[in-house]
Every structure is written in structure tokens, then in C-alpha cells.
Amino acid sequence: MTGGLLTEPAPAAPWPPVQRVVTVAGRRPVGAYVELSLAAPEVAERAVPGQFVAFAVGGPTSAHLLRRSIAIAGVGGGQVQVVVSAHGPGSSWLAGLAPGDVVDVVGPLGRPFPMPPPGTPALLVGGGYGAAALVGLAGRLRATGSEVAAVTGAASAGRLCSVQELGSLAAPFVVMTDDGSAGRRGWVTDAVAELVNGAGVVYACGPMGMLRAVADVATAAGVPSYVAVEESMACGIGVCMTCVLPVVGGDGRTRFARSCVEGPVFGGDRVRFADVGTLPADVVGADAMGLTPPAVPTPAGSPPTPVAPPEADPGTPGASS
Numbered sequence: 133m134t135g136g137l138l139t140e141p142a143p144a145a146p147w148p149p150v151q152r153v154v155t156v157a158g159r160r161p162v163g164a165y166v167e168l169s170l171a172a173p174e175v176a177e178r179a180v181p182g183q184f185v186a187f188a189v190g191g192p193t194s195a196h197l198l199r200r201s202i203a204i205a206g207v208g209g210g211q212v213q214v215v216v217s218a219h220g221p222g223s224s225w226l227a228g229l230a231p232g233d234v235v236d237v238v239g240p241l242g243r244p245f246p247m248p249p250p251g252t253p254a255l256l257v258g259g260g261y262g263a264a265a266l267v268g269l270a271g272r273l274r275a276t277g278s279e280v281a282a283v284t285g286a287a288s289a290g291r292l293c294s295v296q297e298l299g300s301l302a303a304p305f306v307v308m309t310d311d312g313s314a315g316r317r318g319w320v321t322d323a324v325a326e327l328v329n330g331a332g333v334v335y336a337c338g339p340m341g342m343l344r345a346v347a348d349v350a351t352a353a354g355v356p357s358y359v360a361v362e363e364s365m366a367c368g369i370g371v372c373m374t375c376v377l378p379v380v381g382g383d384g385r386t387r388f389a390r391s392c393v394e395g396p397v398f399g400g401d402r403v404r405f406a407d408v409g410t411l412p413a414d415v416v417g418a419d420a421m422g423l424t425p426p427a428v429p430t431p432a433g434s435p436p437t438p439v440a441p442p443e444a445d446p447g448t449p450g451a452s453s
């Protein structure tokens with residue numbers, strides 16, 4: 133991470149978001165995933181690539197209190213598309229919805245992918261279902277005169293997503309799988325390293341490890357990058373602090389940013405990936421959290437004297453950083 137590429141976030145999304153009970157207009161399997169089309173015109177007309185929606189899951193008598201966040205994969209004709217990977221109770225319930233069912237949705241939420249100056253060549257990098265969230269971005273970039281290259285990857289062929297859609301908008305377009313069951317065998321970063329020097333900006337959506345690797349390649353090449361992170365979210369609207377991660381600001385200082393409202397898209401050179409899930413001692417407010425001792429008060433006019441830090445406790449979160 134250099135922190136020097138000045139990747140700035142997009143402005144905050146308009147508030148409040150739309151909350152509606154909407155009808156499932158379509159459902160189709162997409163490899164290992166399920167794509168749902170929702171009749172949600174008010175969400176569709178406001179949505180911008182990179183944003184997400186949050187679903188109440190389990191039906192009207194559900195005991196699942198937390199909404200589930202899912203990236204917006206496309207909009208059109210008053211509908212919103214999402215691609216769901218079923219694994220836990222909420223995502224499995226969503227993936228089991230059928231046309232005609234209703235679901236309570238809030239959105240669009242979060243900050244979208246910032247657009248580069250018109251004509252900037254862009255490299256889009258998707259991992260698994262994360263590729264779906266890049267299709268709308270590819271179309272938007274092309275509409276503003278950008279050449280779009282793309283790389284998409286997954287563990288195996290069945291876990292790829294939106295290959296046709298992204299492939300029709302990007303050239304070159306490279307498919308990578310870990311096991312070689314589709315496209316080239318290897319990691320997306322293999323192809324990113326080959327293409328990054330032709331890009332003026334890189335966008336990535338996928339698993340955290342992939343985002344980190346892509347951001348590292350882009351930053352090392354001096355190319356700004358934007359990553360859409362997928363931190364666990366409880367409220368989705370900026371209240372609970374569940375979704376925070378350490379992000380370096382324009383002043384060079386690290387703060388915990390809420391990925392639901394300050395993100396989910398961040399500058400790739402801004403996210404301290406190695407410290408995600410920890411409490412870094414240099415984060416703004418660390419002293420208030422008991423991570424670093426407060427400065428000892430001194431007479432007016434002289435600078436405060438910091439207290440020597442205590443021995444790092446191996447059991448203290450962030451002690452290793």
C-alpha cells in the first residue's frame with residue numbers, strides 16, 4: 133500500500149434508501165448461483181454499479197433479525213438483478229425464492245464505483261459471483277468512452293459468473309480457474325499482472341484475498357484501484373459498526389470505515405488488508421479503545437508527553453500489527 137494514488141471515494145448515496153416489499157419477477161440458475169430479478173422500479177432507477185441491496189429473509193414470521201446484503205448485479209426495465217450464492221440460512225432462503233414470491237428489500241445502499249475521467253482505459257477484475265457486479269460498470273465505462281478489459285476467475289468452471297455478459301463488453305477478456313476447468317489455469321492476478329500496465333484504473337469485486345492481491349498489483353504498477361469489499365454486515369445502514377475495516381484517509385491517518393456507508397467500494401491503496409479484523413494501535417481513536425495509553429497532560433503551552441506503551445499482550449487484538 134502506498135496511500136499515494138489519491139483514490140477518492142464516490143459521494144455518499146442519497147438518503148434515505150427505498151424500502152419496499154417487491155415481487156420476484158424471474159429466477160434462473162447461473163452455474164453454482166441463482167440470479168433473481170426483482171420488480172423494484174424505484175430501486176432500479178436510483179442504483180449505480182457498486183451499490184447493494186439488503187433483504188429481510190425468512191418471510192413475514194421470520195426470526196432472522198438481520199438483513200442480508202447482496203450486490204446489485206444489473207438493472208433494467210424497472211427490475212433489479214442479484215446473484216445469490218446459497219450457503220447459510222439467509223442466502224439459502226433467498227436462493228429458494230420463486231417468481232411471484234415477495235421479499236422486503238432496502239436499497240440502493242453504499243457508495244458506488246467512482247467513474248474515472250472519460251476515456252480512461254479500465255481493467256475490471258471479478259472473482260466468483262463478484263463478476264456480476266462489474267457488468268453494469270463495464271457498460272457505464274464504455275458509454276463514457278473507456279476501453280474495458282476484464283479478468284474473471286473462480287475455483288472451477290461452475291463457480292464462474294456473468295461470463296457471457298462481461299465477455300461481450302470487454303476486450304481483452306480473460307477467464308481463469310484454479311483447476312483449469314474453464315479458461316486458463318491459474319489465479320486472476322496472473323492475468324492482472326499482464327494487463328495492468330495498459331489500464332488507467334482497476335476495479336475489483338470478489339473475495340477479500342483476491343481484492344488484496346489485485347490492489348497490490350495495481351498499486352505496485354502505479355495504477356489507482358477500487359475494490360468492493362464484502363465485510364459482514366448487521367444493520368447495513370451505518371449504525372452498528374459491525375462492518376468496519378481500517379482505511380487510510382487523505383491525511384495519511386487510519387480510521388475504521390463502515391463498509392456499508394463509507395464503502396463498500398474503497399480505494400485499493402487505502403484499505404489496510406493485513407489489519408482487517410484487528411484493532412491496529414495507530415488507528416484514530418485507538419487510545420479511547422484502550423489500545424494505546426493517553427498522553428500525560430502537561431502544563432499549558434508544552435506538547436503532551438506520551439506514556440510508554442505497555443508490553444504487547446499476545447491475546448490483545450492488534451498486538452501483532
Ligand SMILES: Cc1cc2nc3c(=O)[nH]c(=O)nc-3n(C[C@H](O)[C@H](O)[C@H](O)COP(=O)(O)OP(=O)(O)OC[C@H]3O[C@@H](n4cnc5c(N)ncnc54)[C@H](O)[C@@H]3O)c2cc1C
Pocket residue numbers: 184198199200201202203204214215216217218219220221222223224261361362363364365366374396
Ligand atoms: C456489500 C455486500 C455485497 C454482497 N454481495 C453478495 C452477492 O452478490 N451474492 C451473495 O451471494 N452474497 C453476497 N454478499 C454476502 C452475503 O451478504 C452473505 O453471504 C449473507 O449475508 C450470508 O447470510 P446467511 O444467512 O446465508 O449466512 P450466515 O453466514 O449464517 O450469516 C448470517 C448473518 O450474520 C451476519 N454475520 C456474519 N458474521 C457476522 C459477524 N461477525 N458480526 C455480525 N454479523 C455477522 C451476516 O452478515 C448475515 O446477516 C454480500 C455481502 C456484502 C456485505
Ligand code: FES
Pocket residue numbers: 364365366367368369370371372373374375376390391392393
Ligand atoms: S453494518 Fe452496521 S454500521 Fe455497517
